[in-house]
Amino acid sequence: MPYHFVQRGIMETAKRMINEEIAMKLDIQKLSLAASEPIRIADLGCSCGPNTILAIQNILEALKRKFQTHPTPEFQVFFNDQVSNDFNSLFASLPELGRQYYAACVPGSFHGRLFPTASLHFVYSSCALNWLSKVPKEVVDKTDPAWNQGRIHYTGAPKEVFEAYSDQFAKDIGSFLQARVKELAPSGLMALVIPAVPDMISHPHITTGSEFELVGSCLMDMAKMGIVSEARIDTFNLPIYYTYPKELRQIIEGNGCFSIERMDMLNIPKQHIAMPDLRQRTVYIRAALEALIEKHFGKKIIDQLFEMYSRKLSESPIFLKPENQKTTAIFVLLKPI
Secondary structure: OOHHHHHHHHHHHHHHHHHHHHHHOOOOOOOOOOOOOEEEEEEEEOOOOOOOHHHHHHHHHHHHHOOOOOOOOOEEEEEEEEOOOOOHHHHHHOOOOOOEEEEEEEEOOOOOOOOOOOOOOEEEEEEEOOOOOOHHHHHHOOOOOOOOOOOOOOOOOOHHHHHHHHHHHHHHHHHHHHHHHHHEEEEEEEEEEEEEOOOOOOOOOOOOOOHHHHHHHHHHHHHOOOOOHHHHOOOOOEEEOOOHHHHHHHHHHHHOOOOEEEEEEEEOOOOOOOOOOOHHHHHHHHHHHHHHHHHHOOOHHHHHHHHHHHHHHHHHHHHHHHOOOOOEEEEEEEOOO
């Protein structure tokens, strides 16, 4: 699936950095593992595809190399996502033979506490923290300057809408960090991979997420056709935000819970993030947004909506050219202060 393919490209690019940071920054002496205590790893926002299994395998291999001159402990992996996640599919796809860790699922929002105090040694999250805990309330309030009338995202919207999204992201990351600093062991590490835009791209020039603007225009066309109501569209916004390095650094440093051990923009190969094939691009966006749209508007409009989206996409080749793709991701390694 293209949706997993894009995430796979990001994950593969981050793999080298994770290997380096575990080798250099994880102090196994200071972990002070008790006799028979396992190393506990958490993948937060794991979804149910194959990428989480590969990511955990990569992390385990790096940890085993770290323990080459020490007795190798057992490993316990916690897969976390929202309660609606298909954990059955995820666990059915775990390898039965040769799996060198104990697995458990932990359903719930990672914006709050999920684990006992100081119980985790390595936390990982990839392509999940760009999803907000909720849509900013200002963008659906008719009396607020940030009311996002006729749109479903901040791309192409006034700056007040962008600022409402940015503020919600800052609150969410703050809550996430406050929860994790309690759950990580003092010498544990947290590796985050967050979809983003470069610092040099200001809000008016952001193209990342403009596919969402195209979906929104399709919904407005359906409103003109009488298929959905404009009022219904005005109460629907996507809870997705793409941060940038300077903003993320300010949030983390202002939070005061973690030291930033490393922060880099990932140099993701274009073939992993640009899909010039029209069908692939449509399937990718549909996989990302279908559940949210169906929940708000119902199932009946889905096929027609993405047929319209595909037609508009074919008429706007800017979306299909790799050189126009501004999506990237930030790798950040954090240690509790």
